[in-house]
Amino acid sequence: MGDLRNNTGTSQGKTQLSPEVRVAMIGGTGLSEFEGVDWLSTHYPETPFGKPSGPIKEGCYDGNRFFFLARHGSDHSLAPHKINYRANIAALKALGVTHILAVNAVGGLAPSMGPHTLVIPDQVIDYTVARESSFYDGVAGPLDHIDFTDPYDPIVREALLLAADKCGLACEDGGVYGCTQGPRLETAAEVRRLKKDGCDLVGMTGMPEACLAREAQLQYGSICAVVNWGAGLTDSPISMEEIGEVVALGMNNVRAILVAALAVLMNDSGH
């Protein structure tokens, strides 16, 4: 899979926009569809790693083209540990994508990151197990070790923050995303441990997506929508019904930020 690295953008501290910017959005829980878009075509890619989560739609919003992939499938049937993250990233790479705007619904751990908060994380701790998490594992491709000091691309992070600002929506700049295996939620003791480790947010889908994007030299950032307090941080158990309500309210704001970030990435050449 050496060609995965064939891209003019670098993905570390000093990134520059590629000459041709092609943006993909990866939608998570609550964002399997994207309304208000002129859909131009639908791609059904096969990759050396199998099929991605579903069709990849190509659309246009306000004159800006982008790709959209629903991480859990169009019918939201794929559990976090069953998602073929390698196929998703390889398929986007094959379509010429250079930048990824990912959306993750998460639990809040930091006191300032309760339900309804939006966060652009800047760090990750990976607690997942047994997920295919590399293109360069010596089997799928040559053994290699990427730098992952800063897991999220600074230009994509900045575009998301600027977009939130333009939309007049509050968004936390930075946070540590702890990625658990799922699909069950955490125990109270696991949440205490995550907090002790320095995690501000907990989700199930941030990894290995972010490191695969880095391996493929795709510039990757995430917008996290906090949909519940982490387990044991409130007196009541986590209710999927309540999560559903918060997701429904929050995703309109997330969509607004995504299309504004798309415009920033596509049009702001001084970036």
Ligand code: HPA
């Ligand atoms: N834990 C893990 N993943 C999640 C949570 C949570 O509390 N909420 C939304 N995704």
